[in-house]
Amino acid sequence: xxxxxxxxQGVETYYGNIRALAGVNVEVKRGEIVSLIGANGAGKxxxxxxxxxxxxxxxxTVTFDGEDITRVPTHLIARxxxxxxxxxxxxxxxxxxxxxLQMGASLDNLKFFNEDVEKIFTLFPRLKERQAQRxxxxxxxxxxxxxxxxxxxxxxxxxxxxxPSLGLAPLIIKQxxxxxKVLNQEQGLTVFLVEQNAFAAxxxxxxxxxxxxxxxxxxxxxxxxxxxxxxRAAYLEGGRH
Amino acid sequence: xxxxxxxxxxxxxxxTAQALREGFYAGVISLGLFVLFVGLETTQNIxxxxxxxxxxxLLAIFVIVAAVGRFLSxxxxxxxxxxxxxxxxxxxxxxxxxxxxxxFSKIAIVALLVYPPLMVMLFGVQGSLKWVDNFGIQILIYVxxxxxxxxxxxLAGLLxxxxxxxxxxxxxxYALLSQQFGFSFWVLLPLAGILAAFWGMILGFPxxxxxxxxxxxxxxxxxxxxRLVLINWTEVTKxxxxxxxxxxxxxxxxxxxxxxxxxxxxxxxxxxxSSAYYKIFLFYLILALALLTAYVTIKLRRMPIGRAWEAxxxxxxxxxxxxxxxxxxxxxxxxxxxxxxxxxxxxxxxRQGFVSPESFVFLESAIILAIVVLGGMGxxxxxxxxxxxxxxxTELLREMTFLKAVxxxxxxxxxxxxxxxxxxxxxxxxxxxxxxxxxxEPTAFLKERKAVSGSFTKExxx
Numbered sequence: 100x101x102x103x104x105x106x107x108q109g110v111e112t113y114y115g116n117i118r119a120l121a122g123v124n125v126e127v128k129r130g131e132i133v134s135l136i137g138a139n140g141a142g143k144x145x146x147x148x149x150x151x152x153x154x155x156x157x158x159x160t161v162t163f164d165g166e167d168i169t170r171v172p173t174h175l176i177a178r179x180x181x182x183x184x185x186x187x188x189x190x191x192x193x194x195x196x197x198x199x200l201q202m203g204a205s206l207d208n209l210k211f212f213n214e215d216v217e218k219i220f221t222l223f224p225r226l227k228e229r230q231a232q233r234x235x236x237x238x239x240x241x242x243x244x245x246x247x248x249x250x251x252x253x254x255x256x257x258x259x260x261x262x263p264s265l266g267l268a269p270l271i272i273k274q275x276x277x278x279x280k281v282l283n284q285e286q287g288l289t290v291f292l293v294e295q296n297a298f299a300a301x302x303x304x305x306x307x308x309x310x311x312x313x314x315x316x317x318x319x320x321x322x323x324x325x326x327x328x329x330x331r332a333a334y335l336e337g338g339r340h
Numbered sequence: 341x342x343x344x345x346x347x348x349x350x351x352x353x354x355x356t357a358q359a360l361r362e363g364f365y366a367g368v369i370s371l372g373l374f375v376l377f378v379g380l381e382t383t384q385n386i387x388x389x390x391x392x393x394x395x396x397x398l399l400a401i402f403v404i405v406a407a408v409g410r411f412l413s414x415x416x417x418x419x420x421x422x423x424x425x426x427x428x429x430x431x432x433x434x435x436x437x438x439x440x441x442x443x444f445s446k447i448a449i450v451a452l453l454v455y456p457p458l459m460v461m462l463f464g465v466q467g468s469l470k471w472v473d474n475f476g477i478q479i480l481i482y483v484x485x486x487x488x489x490x491x492x493x494x495l496a497g498l499l500x501x502x503x504x505x506x507x508x509x510x511x512x513x514y515a516l517l518s519q520q521f522g523f524s525f526w527v528l529l530p531l532a533g534i535l536a537a538f539w540g541m542i543l544g545f546p547x548x549x550x551x552x553x554x555x556x557x558x559x560x561x562x563x564x565x566x567r568l569v570l571i572n573w574t575e576v577t578k579x580x581x582x583x584x585x586x587x588x589x590x591x592x593x594x595x596x597x598x599x600x601x602x603x604x605x606x607x608x609x610x611x612x613x614s615s616a617y618y619k620i621f622l623f624y625l626i627l628a629l630a631l632l633t634a635y636v637t638i639k640l641r642r643m644p645i646g647r648a649w650e651a652x653x654x655x656x657x658x659x660x661x662x663x664x665x666x667x668x669x670x671x672x673x674x675x676x677x678x679x680x681x682x683x684x685x686x687x688x689x690x691r692q693g694f695v696s697p698e699s700f701v702f703l704e705s706a707i708i709l710a711i712v713v714l715g716g717m718g719x720x721x722x723x724x725x726x727x728x729x730x731x732x733x734t735e736l737l738r739e740m741t742f743l744k745a746v747x748x749x750x751x752x753x754x755x756x757x758x759x760x761x762x763x764x765x766x767x768x769x770x771x772x773x774x775x776x777x778x779x780x781e782p783t784a785f786l787k788e789r790k791a792v793s794g795s796f797t798k799e800x801x802x
Contacts (some may be wrong), residue, residue: 174666175663183661185657190655191650194782197784203662209644270694309659
């Protein structure tokens with residue numbers, strides 16, 4: 100078994116005639132936390148969606164666990180155990196927290212549900228308190244926890260997180276990032292993270308990529324990029340004028 | 341007329357004064373509105389000349405109704421509603437619900453089971469016909485259709501405006517196959533369901549990528565296509581003449597309801613001949629079919645496919661990212677919903693003994709959809725109540741002969757059916773925008789249901 104879990108090679112993705120990704124190369128190794136940072140509209144979420152096959156890449160390949168999944172339909176990609184907490188969380192608002200988690204476990208037809216749901220409730224005790232409540236009535240942070248919890252219910256090999264910190268208070272962001280760290284260190288879960296909150300993401304990650312205008316312009320370990328003056332100017336101090 | 345919110349807080353005398361004032365305004369406005377519409381009527385006399393009739397009395401009635409109605413609404417109705425709302429808000433949430441509310445569906449089923457014998461006891465064998473047939477069967481057909489459509493619209497969230505097409509497929513399947521091949525009702529009932537389910541899939545395939553408004557338009561067109569085929573394919577369907585002389589159903593082949601048959605039901609039990617027995621049998625038949633629909637819906641909701649339907653209604657993209665095949669999920673929703681439409685259709689054919697394309701116009705689809713929406717999408721109890729109110733209510737109009745005494749002998753209340761249907765819909769949507777039963781009942785719990793569940797709080801995305 101090779102060391103690489105996910106490999107994106109020369110991927111170009113279009114929305115109609117607009118090129119959103121212009122030849123992206125990204126690699127995620129087993130057991131890593133890799134983050135992708137960049138400004139609005141850089142194509143971060145598009146890359147995440149391309150990995151999931153919606154939209155599919157026009158050129159280039161996406162390889163997961165040694166298998167080419169570039170042309171595989173989205174729901175079959177999910178069945179290969181790539182779980183996603185999508186942008187905007189996309190929980191099921193009229194279903195209860197408990198039912199949302201059930202939906203996450205539908206790949207195995209709830210076979211491991213009882214066992215796994217306890218794990219999720221240990222990781223996010225707030226969800227246990229709210230389990231009978233409808234998803235739409237949760238706060239933003241709780242919805243994010245639910246979205247991650249639902250993704251974890253699928254027993255993923257790779258967890259894709261699209262802006263988990265979006266619109267959340269710093270304290271909640273810390274809770275969520277701590278949880279990601281715990282998952283990675285204790286269960287060896289591989290995480291690919293898209294973030295605007297570059298500081299928190301880089302601190303958490305083993306490696307990171309910086310994306311500008313649909314292309315990866317820089318990569319390195321989280322520490323390197325944190326120390327890099329260009330990255331500091333563009334993503335870390337830029338917002339604090 | 342603007343200070344609506346403050347009225348209830350003011351002193352009583354002040355309120356009456358305001359009510360009087362608003363009543364007066366309402367009277368003036370309605371006078372202005374109706375003076376030409378109602379006060380004057382133009383007709384032609386025998387020499388084809390245009391004559392103006394003055395109807396000041398009728399105009400006065402309109403104005404008085406508007407003024408008094410406004411007065412009563414401001415002075416009494418609104419303070420009463422506000423007080424009720426305040427007391428409801430003050431009540432604790434975990435209050436024990438009444439026995440009646442908790443066991444509503446069981447009580448309703450028992451009531452429906454004893455309904456025909458009760459009607460026979462009250463009105464006699466012949467007298468019960470109207471109550472069992474016009475009210476009981478008519479309402480239950482719509483309950484069943486609405487429950488079938490609920491799978492597509494309420495659970496899977498696919499807006500289907502052509503549901504009546506499957507109803508038609510079921511009805512014509514029974515009508516034609518029973519006449520051509522002499523199959524019995526019990527053979528053709530499942531067959532009609534399968535055929536309708538098949539057509540459901542045929543509709544499903546091209547519309548897989550559509551959602552919301554676009555889906556609604558295509559399904560609307562599909563319903564019309566089926567109807568036009570039924571009208572124009574005259575060699576098979578006899579066109580607008582329809583298919584008549586459809587054989588009656590029997591009690592599993594043991595007793596027949598044909599007058600000449602040796603095993604006639606009335607003869608077998610030494611009862612006087614009457615069509616009422618057949619109607620009572622049909623009543624129990626449609627009740628059983630409707631309950632089957634409800635049972636299947638309840639069971640499916642707890643199964644993976646039912647959960648997938650509901651998740652699909654909420655968020656299609658999230659569904660796909662969880663590994664749910666949205667194609668099969670949509671197709672099963674369409675075909676299972678259509679299957680129940682087909683069952684209802686073959687029942688309709690057996691009840692009428694006659695089918696024609698006129699029974700399957702778009703208005704039927706709209707009424708069924710209206711019942712689903714009014715009942716609260718996804719709620720079986722709410723939909724049944726909505727069907728009883730809307731269908732039973734319009735049926736009741738026929739009974740209101742006393743209205744002739746008020747509005748004159750030319751007044752036929754059933755002509756106002758759609759008007760009242762429309763008003764009722766507007767009222768319900770203002771009063772309960774999510775239908776009679778607006779909150780969704782969860783299908784799974786970890787341990788005990790908590791007292792404060794999500795259904796008591798408002799939905800938001802924050």
